[in-house]
Amino acid sequence: MEDTPQKSPAPEQVILRMTSIGKSFLGVRVLRGIDLSATAGEVHAVVGENGAGKSTLMKILAGVHQPDEGTVEIGGETRSFAHPVEAQRAGVAIIYQEFNLLPERTVADNVFLGREPTRRGLLDRAAMDAATSRLLDELDEHSFGPRDMVKDLSVAQQQVVEIVKALSVDARIVVMDEPTAALAEHEVELLYRLIRRLQGRGIAVLYISHRLREVFDLADRVTVLKDGAHVATVRTSDVTTAALVKMMVGRELDAYFPPRADEAVIGEPLLTLRDAGNGKLDGIDLDLRAGEIVGIAGLQGSGRSSLAKAIFGAEPFTRGEITPTRPANVREGVAAGIGLVTEDRKAEGLVLNQSVRDNALLVTRAIGRGGRSHRSTAAVAALLEKVRLRPPRQETEVKYLSGGNQQKVVLAKWLTLAPKVLLFDEPTRGVDVGAKAAIHDLMRELADTGTAILMISSELPELIGMSDRIVVLRDGRVAGHLPAGATEEAVMALAAGAAGAAA
Amino acid sequence: MKRAIPIFLVLAGLLVAIAVANPYFLEPAGFLGFLKRVAPLAILAAGQYFVIVSGEFDLSVGSLVTVEVVVAARLIDGDEAMTWPVLALLIVIGLLVGLVNGLVTTKLRVPSFITTLGAMLILSGAVFLWTGGAPRGALSQGFRVFGREGVWAVLILLVAVTAAVLLMRADFGRTLIAAGDNERAARLSGVRVDRVRVFAFMLSGLSAAVAGILLGGFAGVSAQVGQSLEFQAITAVVLGGVVLGGGRGHVVAAIAGAFTLEALFTLLNLHGISGALEYAVQGVIIIAAVAAGGLRLPALRLSPSKV
Incomplete structure (x- = not known):
């Protein structure tokens, strides 16, 4: 916040416009009617709880998933990506939480991965190094060079490599998914500065984060998603933290839960x-x-x-x-x-x-507790009844069970203790x-x-x-x-x- | 056990084919001869099963068999009175080699493939050094009876099979297979993963000692007596549908794999196909069996993706 860049440079040029995006997986609607736009030089935050649909929306933009409804326009042109490479060519770069870098290769190798420059049929290392150097200079990054191995870099430095990679393909839209999740406090400051530089180059940055402080520090606008739907898009200057939180979570507590503990029940x-x-x-x-x-x-x-x-x-x-x-x-x-x-x-x-039975008895057997009676078919049957496994078959291999039944088996395992x-x-x-x-x-x-x-x-x-x-x-x-x-x-x-x- | 059905069908088919080619096979003496021949490999396969199902390998058993036989011949040197003390010593040697293999693998975190490959070379080198290439001494009558008399061999085999089945039903066996299936989940349930694996290596060493005792009587003393037995044992286990990498397969099926392999060799012999082809046959079997098992693997490794 020490340097305040001009927000949304004029003239306001819309780079990305996603309109009424809808998507279903196996008949379950995960996104409906999502609108999202971004202008050149804008930082646009996308927030929402886990499962709100942020990742799916970004994967549609990246060409990983194809939308069932709606359109994606980039630079005023309607695009549909069948493959992530097409999205990359159209100028979309995504920096995932888990970086897509090869640890055993140099920085320059990673930046030019899959599109290495050649000279007379041979890899042109000099050109790669020079281009990488230039981009690192532009970002004012001097703590490492194009020849360093990625595995020797810190997480923050690896993030810089991802950003350089995005710049080298002339990305116009850079999506950052929880970029600060793995960073230390002082590294976050460096990231802020990098994002300002991207802004200065007229790149639209989509910033996905849970951390509202960062959203208010960085973003010009914020789009709130909830349960796969678009809640609102507002300017950060027009909204308070409390209001934003309310938009993210405001829903009814409708599910059934068992009654809470009596004060009398709570013991030592x-x-x-x-x-x-x-x-x-x-x-x-x-x-x-x-x-x-x-x-x-x-x-x-x-x-x-x-x-x-x-x-x-x-x-x-x-x-x-x-x-x-x-x-x-x-x-x-x-x-x-x-x-x-x-x-x-x-x-x-x-x-x-292994079978339901073997899983249910794993803890008992591991610590050698209880005698034969604890391992009898009847004892296991009683245990499975207690956790309400349906059907309570002991010999079924656990991998064939539904998630809910699997969890009941895990519970049975601990109940024996x-x-x-x-x-x-x-x-x-x-x-x-x-x-x-x-x-x-x-x-x-x-x-x-x-x-x-x-x-x-x-x-x-x-x-x-x-x-x-x-x-x-x-x-x-x-x-x-x-x-x-x-x-x-x-x-x-x-x-x-x-x-x-x-x- | 469902996975084990094919191996029993194959075994039955092979036994029928042998009986057709050589009716003597159906007579008690003929069949007893087959059991006597198969006993060492079946016991080795049971030992190897424990190691493989826990997610490891034991390549040292072939050399260990040789060591056992050579040591027995030299220490007994024809003296009947030495029979029982030496038998006890052989068991101790087997357990000790297994213990070292297990500790190096679990505590020093050397992959068992390397640990036991090293042990294999060390043991062969030691035998060569000690004997100068030609084993000396002789086994006693009392020692040779175990491998020579079909009844003894069959009795020992039965005891070994029963023990293996009981062990796999006990807490030890269930936690061992759990460790081979998912080491992390087993540890987080309180399983002493390292300890059960060390026990598995010791059982494999023990099986090599017993196999050595049988083979000494059956095949006689030589520096080649255990040669390539480790590969035969692994082939047998894999043939029994036990998955390399651990966590799946039944010990009875592994033993049936040993029977199948021996039956196959017998059949090839009956049809006058050179013993040299045995290696090639084993090679084909091991690759085919693992490939067949591998076809199912990828689907199991899927983890739910985060939304």
Whole structure:
């Protein structure tokens, strides 16, 4: 903000105009009637919750997906891209969260990947290096050169390489998807400066972010998406943070959730953290009490999953006071009666090629607890009944089950432990509505029988509907506490770091 | 077990073909002779199965078999009184080599392909150094009876198969196959992944010791007795539908794979096809079996994309 560039240079030249874009996947409508336009030299932010449709919209612009309805105009010409390369030729460059760079190649190699200049049939390295150098100079980037290996660069520097790549193809529209997610604080400042330079060259920048502070710092206009629909496009100067948050989340809390815990049910703390921290977390104070569901809110990368993994022992805390047990590894966590329902059940929760039975008994067998009776067909049948697996077939390989049934098997696995503390990371992601309600009911039943439950969810209605209280994380620290039934606006405001909105 | 059905059909077909070519095969003595021949490989395949299903390889078993036989001949040197102490020592050697393979693979994080390839070379080198190329000494009668008498070989095979099946039904076996299927999920469920893998290598070493004891009596003492057995064992396991990379397949099918391989060699022999072709046949089988398994792999690796 130290240098204020002229906003939207005159004459206002519209570079991109997307009109009434609609898209369905397998009959599910994910986008409808989306309008988005951008002018030369404009930074246009696109915001919305997870699943609002931002990524799909950008993938349509990039030619990854084709729209079912609507038109895309670039520089006044209607275009339809069958392939990402066509979009690139039309001047659209996308910088994804995960960079598309080859770590073992030089900066120049990456910039010219797939369109290397040649001289007499041979690679013209000198030309590549010179062109890359020139672009780096233009961006005032001198910390690395065209000959450096990409793997030796920092994340921020790799981002610069992506931007140079965009410039080298004469991109007129640059889309940045959560560009600051992986950056340190001081690197964000550098990114701001780079974006100003792109603006100065008359490039339209589409800036996708959760972080409202950045939106207000950088963008001229902001478009809000919600549930695949266009909510509004406003000038950032005409709107407040609070109003923007309301546009993003304003919807009815219509889903059914089991009743919350009685104060009488909530018992002693089963786990207490004081000033706990590790590489990703710092200064965490948290009590998990018997009978209570504590919701953990926060943006992606705020440390939610790290918190669950630290309590569990998979990525242990390195400092702070943790009572009664501070597991140094997973086995100690499990032995202490702590279970973790992981975010990615296929990669971390299940052994997919094994049967329902083998998965349900995995924890029991791993820690050698219980005798033969715990492993009997009848015992497993009772377990599957408890988690309401339908149909309760023990010999089916887990990979053939629906997402909801898979999650129930993960739950069964932990129930054999009779856990004191059960941590849920996105417990209903990719789960159908019926199974979702069953899992919610099970979580409440567990709490009612004296288990302390921690629940992470990106779905705010779920988080608010289930939690007896909510702890919001931001940048690995506790940003604030909210009582049961807090509003989505209050959660988002804390999570996104907007000032003055905390309850 | 559904995946194992094809191997039993193939085995049945081969046995019928052998019986047609050589009716003696159907007589008790003929069939017992076949079982005696197949026993060492079947036991090795069971040992190799534990390692493969956990996601690793054991290439050292062939050399280990040679070591066992050569050591036995030299230490016993015809002395009946030495039979039982040496048998015990051979078992210890087998377990020890497995332990080292397992620890190097899990603790030093050397891929097992390399660990056991190294072990294979070290063991062959050690045998050569110790014997100067020509094994000395002789086995005792009491030692040779295990490999020579069909009844003993069949009894040992039965015990090995039963033990393998029971182990795979026990907590050890279920956690082992879970570790091979999805190491990360297994660890996050509290499975001691490293420990079960070390046990698997030790079982493979044990199987090499037992196979060595049988082969010493059956084939006699030579520095080539274990040659290429590691590849035969791996071929047998793969033939049984066990997936390289771990997590899938049944131990009985792996043993059936050993029977099938031996039946195939027998049939080729009966039709006067040179033993040298055995290598080529194994090569074709292993590639074909893995290719057939690989056709299904990509679909399983899909993870849900984030929206």
